[in-house]
Amino acid sequence: MSERAPGSYDSTYHAPIMVDEVLEWLEVSPGGLYLDGTLGGGGHSEALLDACGPDGVVVGLDRDPDAIAEASARLARFGERFVPVRANYSEAESVLERLGLGRVDGWLIDAGVSSHQLDDSSRGFSFREGGPLDMRMGPDGVTLGEWLDEASERDVAYALRVYGEVKGANRIARAILAARAEGKLDTTAALRDVVADAAPRDRARKIHPATLAFQGPVSYTHLTLPTIYSV
Numbered sequence: 157m158s159e160r161a162p163g164s165y166d167s168t169y170h171a172p173i174m175v176d177e178v179l180e181w182l183e184v185s186p187g188g189l190y191l192d193g194t195l196g197g198g199g200h201s202e203a204l205l206d207a208c209g210p211d212g213v214v215v216g217l218d219r220d221p222d223a224i225a226e227a228s229a230r231l232a233r234f235g236e237r238f239v240p241v242r243a244n245y246s247e248a249e250s251v252l253e254r255l256g257l258g259r260v261d262g263w264l265i266d267a268g269v270s271s272h273q274l275d276d277s278s279r280g281f282s283f284r285e286g287g288p289l290d291m292r293m294g295p296d297g298v299t300l301g302e303w304l305d306e307a308s309e310r311d312v313a314y315a316l317r318v319y320g321e322v323k324g325a326n327r328i329a330r331a332i333l334a335a336r337a338e339g340k341l342d343t344t345a346a347l348r349d350v351v352a353d354a355a356p357r358d359r360a361r362k363i364h365p366a367t368l369a370f371q372g373p374v375s376y377t378h379l380t381l382p383t384i385y386s387v
Contacts (some may be wrong), residue, residue, distance in 0.1 A: 165199040169226050179207050182262035191252070191263035192216045193245030196269075198227030200264060205234050215255065217238045217248060219294040220273070240293075253326040263386045265382030277344075283366045286345030291370075304336050324356040328369060342371075 165175050170327030172178075178200060184190065184207040192201045194217035197248035204214045215237065216231075218224055219362075224240050231238040241251050252260065273279050281298060281322055289301035304312070312329035316322040335341040341350060348366040355365035 163204050164250075167199060167226075167230065169197030169198045169223075172196070172200060172203070173266065175200065175203045178264055179203060182211075182264065184208050184262065186210065188212045188261035189250055189257060190214045191260045193244070193263060193265040194218060194267060195223050195227050196266070197223065198230045200266060201227060201238065201304060203233055205231065205237060209237075211237070213237050213239065213257070215241060215252065215257065215260075217241050217243045217245050218256065218295075219244050221294060223235065250268045280344050283344045283348035283364070283370060286343040289342060289344065301342065302371065304332065304341070307333070309333055318367055322355075322365075322368045324354065327356075328354045332353075332385060 160299065165172050176207040178240050182190065186208055188208045189212065192202045192204065192206060192214060195218035201214050201216045209336060214237065216227055217360040219242065220241060221242060224242050228240050239255065243251050269281050273281050275286035280287045289299060289304065291300040312327045312332055316328055317325035320327060328351055331350050332341065332347065335350045343346060351369040
C-alpha cells in the first residue's frame with residue numbers, strides 16, 4: 157500500500173484509479189520489474205516506482221506521444237529506473253525483449269481514455285465541445301471520420317452494440333451513416349446530436365445517449381477489448 161495520501165498521485169493530466177489496490181494486487185516489492193501498459197500521466201508508474209525502490213524498474217508504454225512526454229517529465233527524478241516507450245501494450249513482449257529485460261514481476265492495464273484526451277477537444281473523444289471526428293490514441297492510425305467513410309451499417313451497429321452496449325444500435329448506425337453521407341457529420345458535436353435524435357427514449361437513463369455511443373467506436377477502431385484479451 158502507498159504511504160502517500162489518497163489522491164496524491166493525481167495530476168491535471170490524469171487521475172489514476174485504485175492506486176493502493178493496484179500495489180496490493182501486484183504485490184509490489186523492492187527491486188522488482190513492472191510494466192505499466194497504459195502510462196497516461198504517469199500516476200500508476202510513479203506509485204510503482206515508489207513501491208519498488210530503491211532499485212526496481214518500471215517500463216511505461218503508451219501510444220500517445222503527449223503521454224510519453226508528460227510522464228517522462230514527471231518521473232525524471234527516477235532516472236534509469238523509469239523506461240518510457242511509445243508502443244501499444246499488445247507489443248509488451250517485444251518491447252521487453254528489445255530492452256533486454258526479462259519476465260516482469262507484475263503489469264497493469266488501465267484501458268480507456270485519459271482525462272487529458274477527453275479535455276482536449278481537438279482529440280475528438282468528447283462530445284461536450286465540438287471537435288474533429290478523430291478519436292485516435294496517437295498521431296497514427298485511422299480517424300473515426302475515415303472509418304465511418306468506409307464502414308458498413310453492420311460494422312457501425314456492431315461497434316455500438318458490442319463495444320458500447322448501446323440500445324437501438326441498428327437505428328443509430330443507420331442515422332450516423334446517413335448524416336455522414338449528406339455531409340452533416342464532421343464534428344463530435346454533430347455526432348452527439350445525431351445519436352441523441354436516433355436513440356430510443358429511456359426515462360430511466362441517467363447518462364447522455366452519446367456517452368456509450370462514443371465508447372463503442374473508440375473500442376472497436378482501436379481494438380481495445382481484443383487487445384486486452386490477447387495480452
